[in-house]
Amino acid sequence: MSTHRQLHLNAFLLGAGHHSAAWRRPDSPAEQLGDISYWERLARTAERGFFDAVFFADGHSTGDVASGPRWFLEPLTALSAMARATERIGLVCTISTTFFTPFHAARMLASLDHISGGRAGWNVVTSMFDAEARNHGLEAMPARQQRYARAEEFVQVTQQLWDSWADDAVLVDRAGLYADPARVRPVHHHGEHFQVDGPLTVPRPPQGRPVLFQAGASGPGRDLAARYAEAIYAVAYDLTAGRDYYADVKARITAAGRNPEAVAVMPGLVTYVGSTEQEARAQRAAVDALLPTAQSLAQLSTFIQQDCSGWELDAPVPPLPPLERFGGPQGRYATILRIIDVERPTVRQLLGRLAAGGGHCTMVGTPESIADRIEHWFRSGAADGFNLMPPTLPDALDDFVDHVVPELQRRGLFRTDYTAHSLRGHLGLPRPARGAPA
Amino acid sequence: MSTHRQLHLNAFLLGAGHHSAAWRRPDSPAEQLGDISYWERLARTAERGFFDAVFFADGHSTGDVASGPRWFLEPLTALSAMARATERIGLVCTISTTFFTPFHAARMLASLDHISGGRAGWNVVTSMFDAEARNHGLEAMPARQQRYARAEEFVQVTQQLWDSWADDAVLVDRAGLYADPARVRPVHHHGEHFQVDGPLTVPRPPQGRPVLFQAGASGPGRDLAARYAEAIYAVAYDLTAGRDYYADVKARITAAGRNPEAVAVMPGLVTYVGSTEQEARAQRAAVDALLPTAQSLAQLSTFIQQDCSGWELDAPVPPLPPLERFGGPQGRYATILRIIDVERPTVRQLLGRLAAGGGHCTMVGTPESIADRIEHWFRSGAADGFNLMPPTLPDALDDFVDHVVPELQRRGLFRTDYTAHSLRGHLGLPRPARGAPA
Numbered sequence: 078m079s080t081h082r083q084l085h086l087n088a089f090l091l092g093a094g095h096h097s098a099a100w101r102r103p104d105s106p107a108e109q110l111g112d113i114s115y116w117e118r119l120a121r122t123a124e125r126g127f128f129d130a131v132f133f134a135d136g137h138s139t140g141d142v143a144s145g146p147r148w149f150l151e152p153l154t155a156l157s158a159m160a161r162a163t164e165r166i167g168l169v170c171t172i173s174t175t176f177f178t179p180f181h182a183a184r185m186l187a188s189l190d191h192i193s194g195g196r197a198g199w200n201v202v203t204s205m206f207d208a209e210a211r212n213h214g215l216e217a218m219p220a221r222q223q224r225y226a227r228a229e230e231f232v233q234v235t236q237q238l239w240d241s242w243a244d245d246a247v248l249v250d251r252a253g254l255y256a257d258p259a260r261v262r263p264v265h266h267h268g269e270h271f272q273v274d275g276p277l278t279v280p281r282p283p284q285g286r287p288v289l290f291q292a293g294a295s296g297p298g299r300d301l302a303a304r305y306a307e308a309i310y311a312v313a314y315d316l317t318a319g320r321d322y323y324a325d326v327k328a329r330i331t332a333a334g335r336n337p338e339a340v341a342v343m344p345g346l347v348t349y350v351g352s353t354e355q356e357a358r359a360q361r362a363a364v365d366a367l368l369p370t371a372q373s374l375a376q377l378s379t380f381i382q383q384d385c386s387g388w389e390l391d392a393p394v395p396p397l398p399p400l401e402r403f404g405g406p407q408g409r410y411a412t413i414l415r416i417i418d419v420e421r422p423t424v425r426q427l428l429g430r431l432a433a434g435g436g437h438c439t440m441v442g443t444p445e446s447i448a449d450r451i452e453h454w455f456r457s458g459a460a461d462g463f464n465l466m467p468p469t470l471p472d473a474l475d476d477f478v479d480h481v482v483p484e485l486q487r488r489g490l491f492r493t494d495y496t497a498h499s500l501r502g503h504l505g506l507p508r509p510a511r512g513a514p515a
Numbered sequence: 516m517s518t519h520r521q522l523h524l525n526a527f528l529l530g531a532g533h534h535s536a537a538w539r540r541p542d543s544p545a546e547q548l549g550d551i552s553y554w555e556r557l558a559r560t561a562e563r564g565f566f567d568a569v570f571f572a573d574g575h576s577t578g579d580v581a582s583g584p585r586w587f588l589e590p591l592t593a594l595s596a597m598a599r600a601t602e603r604i605g606l607v608c609t610i611s612t613t614f615f616t617p618f619h620a621a622r623m624l625a626s627l628d629h630i631s632g633g634r635a636g637w638n639v640v641t642s643m644f645d646a647e648a649r650n651h652g653l654e655a656m657p658a659r660q661q662r663y664a665r666a667e668e669f670v671q672v673t674q675q676l677w678d679s680w681a682d683d684a685v686l687v688d689r690a691g692l693y694a695d696p697a698r699v700r701p702v703h704h705h706g707e708h709f710q711v712d713g714p715l716t717v718p719r720p721p722q723g724r725p726v727l728f729q730a731g732a733s734g735p736g737r738d739l740a741a742r743y744a745e746a747i748y749a750v751a752y753d754l755t756a757g758r759d760y761y762a763d764v765k766a767r768i769t770a771a772g773r774n775p776e777a778v779a780v781m782p783g784l785v786t787y788v789g790s791t792e793q794e795a796r797a798q799r800a801a802v803d804a805l806l807p808t809a810q811s812l813a814q815l816s817t818f819i820q821q822d823c824s825g826w827e828l829d830a831p832v833p834p835l836p837p838l839e840r841f842g843g844p845q846g847r848y849a850t851i852l853r854i855i856d857v858e859r860p861t862v863r864q865l866l867g868r869l870a871a872g873g874g875h876c877t878m879v880g881t882p883e884s885i886a887d888r889i890e891h892w893f894r895s896g897a898a899d900g901f902n903l904m905p906p907t908l909p910d911a912l913d914d915f916v917d918h919v920v921p922e923l924q925r926r927g928l929f930r931t932d933y934t935a936h937s938l939r940g941h942l943g944l945p946r947p948a949r950g951a952p953a
Contacts, residue, residue: 101689108687111629111718113599137618139714142684142694148716151626157595158630161551180575180650181619188589191549192596211712212618246580249546251539251805256580274649276577278586280549367689 084455084491085308085341085462085504086482087169088123088474089132090116092146095347096433096468097376098367100145106470110149117162119471126478127492129503130167130198131159132290132310132464137176138208144372153185160193167500169198169290174231175224176204176213179271182231183238186287187279195283195499199235200290200310201301203228205406225297227270232289232305232515234273237264239286240511241276256280285508288500289515294408303329305515306340307506310464312408313344314415314436319459341504344454345437346463348447350476357441364469365429373428380409380431390425412436433468444480451481452490522893522929523746523779523900523942524920525607526561526912527570528554530584533785534871534906535814536805538583544908548587555600557909564916565930567941568605568636569597570728570748570902575614576646582810591623598631605938607636607728612669613662614642614651617709620669621676624725625717633721633937637673638728638748639739641666643844663735665708670727670743670953672711675702677724678949679714694718723946726938727953732846741767743953744778745944748902750846751782752853752874757897779942782892783875784901786885788914795879802907803867811866818847818869828863850874871906882918889919890928 093100093107100107109115120131133152140147156168168189172182182199190197203224204210207217218224243260264275291306293299302309309326313319322344327337351357370390378385381397382405388395394417403410416422416430430436438454440447454460467473485491497503531538531545538545547553558569571590578585594606606627610620620637628635641662642648645655656662681698702713729744731737740747747764751757760782765775789795808828816823819835820843826833832855841848854860854868868874876892878885892898905911923929935941 100687100693103689105689107689107693113630117599137716139699139716141696142699143692143696145693149718150629151622151717154591154595154623154626154630157592158599161555161596161599177619178651181615184589185592188592191588192551192592208712211710213616214710249538251541251543251545254581255538255545255583258579258581261577261580272649272652272654274646278575278577279589280587 081489084451084485085343086126086128086491087130087132087167087310087343087462087464088119088128089134089345089464089466090119090470091134091466092149092470094469094473095466096364097145097372098364098369098432099469101367102364102469107146110146113150113155113158116150116155117159119474120159120163120166122471122474122478124163124166126482127495128166128465129462130169130196130500132169132200133171134200135171135173135202136206136209137173137204137212138206140208141372141375144369144375153189157189157192160189160196165196165495165498167196167198167288167503168193169200169288169500171200171202173202173204174228175219176209179231179234179238180273180277183235183277184279186235187239187277187282190282190284190287191279195501197282197284197287198290198308198500199287200292201228201232201305202292221295221297225301228301229304230268230270232301234264234266234268234271236286236515237266238273238275238277239282242281243511244281244285247280281511284499284501285511288504288506292408294406294411298407299326299329302326303333303335308341308343308504311342311344312412312436313438313459314412315419315438316454316457316459318412318415319344319438319454320457323459339506341461343462343464344460345434345466347434347437347439347466347468348473348477348481349439349441349468350444350447350473350480352443354442354446357443361441361468365432368428368432370425370428373432377428377431380413385424388424391423394422394424394427409436434466437466444484447481448484448488451485452488455490519927522889522923523781524564524566524929525568525570525605525748525781525900525902526557526566527572527783527902527904528557528908529572529904530587530908532907532911533904534802535583535810536802536807536870537907539805540802540907545584548584551588551593551596554588554593555597557912558597558601558604560909560912560916562601562604564920565933566604566903567900568607568634568938570607570638571609572638573609573611573640574644574647575611575642575650576644578646579810579813582807582813591627595627595630598627598634603634603933603936605634605636605726605941606631607638607726607938609638609640611640611642612666613657614647617669617672617676618711618715621673621715622717624673625677625715625720628720628722628725629717633939635720635722635725636728636746636938637725638730639666639670639743640730659733659735663739666739667742668706668708670739672702672704672706672709674724674953675704676711676713676715677720680719681949682719682723685718719949722937722939723949726942726944730846732844732849736845737764737767740764741771741773746779746781746942749780749782750850750874751876751897752850753857753876754892754895754897756850756853757782757876757892758895761897777944779899781900781902782898783872783904784889785872785875785877785904785906786911786915786919787877787879787906788882788885788911788918790881792880792884795881799879799906803870806866806870808863808866811870815866815869818851823862826862829861832860832862832865847874872904875904882922885919886922886926889923890926893928
């Protein structure tokens with residue numbers, strides 16, 4: 078790693094932007110979401126800003142198709158194409174350990190790593206929704222502990238598969254061996270969830286192993302991150318929540334016997350950048366004004382797993398069950414509880430807060446004031462970087478790259494050019510030796 | 516379809532070429548097999564020759580890594596990248612119905628179809644080897660009948676998933692609905708092998724459904740092809756075998772209530788093109804001479820599922836069990852029996868015959884003499900086109916594109932420019948209406 082600590086930035090690309098009304102803007106790219114050249118342009122913008130990676134989420138159910146675009150292109154195919162439109166930026170692909178199997182995931186990620194010349198990352202998720210499970214032969218999502226047990230075994234097998242070929246296994250000795258069979262070993266995994274013989278069909282990836290991202294918010298999720306993640310996508314509504322999460326997960330990494338400084342914690346960050354504070358606030362208000370309240374209440378119902386379609390918009394948010402009695406995904410729910418606790422919002426105010434990024438940290442202001450806050454998070458133990466969630470695309474990404482990145486560079490917080498060719502290199506991570514512990 | 520019957524040509528891209536010694540040539544691209552730009556160059560060559568498609572095989576086990584490259588990049592990721600290096604040529608991806616599930620396959624193929632602007636094809640296979648099964652949680656390959664029963668249900672569910680969004684479901688009404696929920700329907704499939712609720716996360720592909728290729732050789736394989744295939748990759752050692760297969764499979768298509776003229780039968784074709792017959796034969800002899808006999812005997816052992824490592828090279832091939840007593844993949848075995856029957860070869864001669872394309876039709880000669888034979892197959896009920904299997908890459912593909920394609924064009928047998936933008940268009944296939952029978 079560089080001796081001088083630097084910020085890490087991912088560009089989390091989603092639909093027409095993370096704000097749920099982004100697609101409703103007159104000039105939104107909502108018609109282009111199935112057009113790969115749209116995604117390539119976004120990736121090139123992030124690369125122009127020297128971001129560590131673009132980050133693709135994924136889900137296996139359509140959700141409410143009326144209220145806005147949710148998914149379109151499948152991430153592995155989309156990122157493989159985007160690899161060819163870019164040269165240096167990392168490509169982080171979400172793959173669910175509940176719906177995939179290790180051989181498929183290892184093979185496709187290894188292939189993406191070869192295609193991109195060492196720029197693949199894997200965001201490990203265990204998925205959330207019963208509607209997703211029903212597309213994969215399950216009646217409902219397995220319980221959290223089961224999902225994480227499967228995820229851990231999945232990650233272990235995947236890493237063994239990436240290590241099944243030695244780095245020097247392919248000899249191309251034209252008078253002799255193409256590859257040395259002694260350097261290509263089976264995996265012979267017989268576990269609780271998977272039986273995989275190996276070896277992989279793909280020689281060892283350029284990075285050794287694609288970089289492992291994780292976004293655990295629950296206890297089991299944080300523990301999985303502590304044991305395996307090489308970078309962490311976090312949810313932190315404010316600096317207090319950011320510091321709490323950061324301290325907790327770094328302690329867990331230490332407890333797992335790993336170096337906490339090597340694992341970048343990157344909270345999601347929604348930004349509205351203006352040349353004045355007023356202009357930035359006006360940008361936000363303009364897209365907030367496009368928000369249909371019925372749709373937002375439906376989204377809130379999903380987040381809190383109860384029907385709030387009848388809630389009165391200008392009344393205070395009704396009391397919600399405490400975190401420990403909530404059976405759904407913990408991260409966002411904890412944030413909602415925190416927003417209610419800190420801001421005592423009306424229902425309408427809560428909807429506005431959640432419309433972009435669903436309660437992730439939001440910074441609205443000038444390049445300087447946003448850089449101030451980023452620097453403060455970075456220097457006060459709340460973040461090693463951010464997973465930027467542009468509320469509107471492409472403009473909010475353009476604004477960040479064109480105005481905030483130069484300000485961060487002026488402060489010596491962010492690279493002024495790429496210094497590495499792999500995603501591992503951008504993150505300061507060593508290339509894992511074959512057979513090294515995760 | 517064009518009123519004037521035209522040849523169809525796919526370029527089946529594999530390793531350093533289909534000849535198992537191709538990688539041993541001094542100038543072979545054996546070091547570049549993980550480099551996507553190698554595959555992009557090949558795809559552009561095929562596109563320069565106005566081929567219908569590039570065709571990617573797939574397998575889920577490494578095989579004997581010593582004897583040569585078998586697999587490297589995973590096909591869905593590779594073809595997604597190659598889509599961006601080409602504009603018109605189809606991209607046919609092999610996906611195993613034994614190792615994938617319908618939701619994953621439908622989603623990735625739909626995404627590839629969007630990324631490529633309507634150029635995706637799916638070569639449906641049921642896979643072969645126990646070593647592959649052991650990478651996917653199975654102890655051994657299921658029996659053929661079971662595999663084909665699963666394959667049929669798999670294809671049906673996949674087509675339902677592609678049809679789950681109406682072509683006009685995405686409205687992008689900025690003041691109203693992103694998509695019309697009434698035009699996005701679930702699948703609610705509860706079958707013997709799969710439970711899939713749907714709808715797909717990807718709106719309907721540009722082609723409606725990616726084009727379905729199949730290569731069944733066994734009875735169940737031919738029946739699956741008859742019911743579902745929109746183009747067929749065949750194995751035919753000689754004109755007699757080609758005519759027999761063609762007549763049989765076209766009759767099965769008719770019996771299945773479909774139009775046999777709409778389904779192109781495309782045997783594999785290995786070509787050595789020279790400016791003289793002698794030069795072409797010398798090309799073949801040069802690569803044959805690089806063949807290690809031990810490796811070839813091992814490959815033969817795989818094909819006939821018995822150990823022939825001790826066979827005497829210059830003795831006649833020992834008697835083999837008849838086709839009906841053979842438990843492995845039928846197509847190649849039938850070809851081996853036919854080579855033995857027609858040529859009465861020594862073991863060494865049989866190895867030479869199998870080294871390139873494993874007993875597919877081989878044409879060695881000048882552009883004119885090869886075009887003569889192609890035309891003869893085409894006009895005498897043996898082929899609607901060919902799946903070209905260049906024995907050596909990139910040169911044998913270059914030779915075909917630069918010398919044989921112009922000769923076919925002079926004869927009015929092959930297009931002189933693309934007339935369509937989709938793979939369906941190249942093959943003269945209509946775009947299936949939503950809900951149309953397969």
